[in-house]
Amino acid sequence: MCPTGTSLWPARNISNLRSAFEVLDTDHDGKISREDLKTSYADADDEVIATMMTVADSNKDGYVEYDEFEKVLRSDNSGRGGVMADVFKSMDRDGDGKVGYGDLSSYLSSAGFDVNDDEIKAMLGLGGIDGGAADGVTFDEFLKILAV
Numbered sequence: 001m002c003p004t005g006t007s008l009w010p011a012r013n014i015s016n017l018r019s020a021f022e023v024l025d026t027d028h029d030g031k032i033s034r035e036d037l038k039t040s041y042a043d044a045d046d047e048v049i050a051t052m053m054t055v056a057d058s059n060k061d062g063y064v065e066y067d068e069f070e071k072v073l074r075s076d077n078s079g080r081g082g083v084m085a086d087v088f089k090s091m092d093r094d095g096d097g098k099v100g101y102g103d104l105s106s107y108l109s110s111a112g113f114d115v116n117d118d119e120i121k122a123m124l125g126l127g128g129i130d131g132g133a134a135d136g137v138t139f140d141e142f143l144k145i146l147a148v
Helices: 018-024 034-040 046-056 066-073 082-091 101-110 117-127 139-147
Strands: none
Touching: 018 034, 018 066, 034 046, 046 066, 066 082, 082 101, 082 139, 101 117, 117 139
């Protein structure tokens, strides 16, 4: 967010997040629980899982339903990009509107994830329109990575 209070990122329309939701809903009960997240993110500690739940579980019932999941990922009516836009902006260290190899490597390292060069390149490749993202991925391509 810039000092005027407006977003630097235009509103985005994410058409289908259902497949990403279904991947995280490992027990297929229609909601994401702490246990689902622990299964999906086996390397994440309890604090990381708790943070994910705090961010996404807006009604505080202990589960993330699809509408809550979608709200975390999509833009809201204020034009603000939502939580994922904030994450993307924090990853985009040089502010060029793309997350490149250096951006992603630095971010994952600071977040405590131990990933190698091939894994970082593979992540970036998932977002690339043509299967490759040598110059980085845009916000929309970043969301595509998350939906895989």
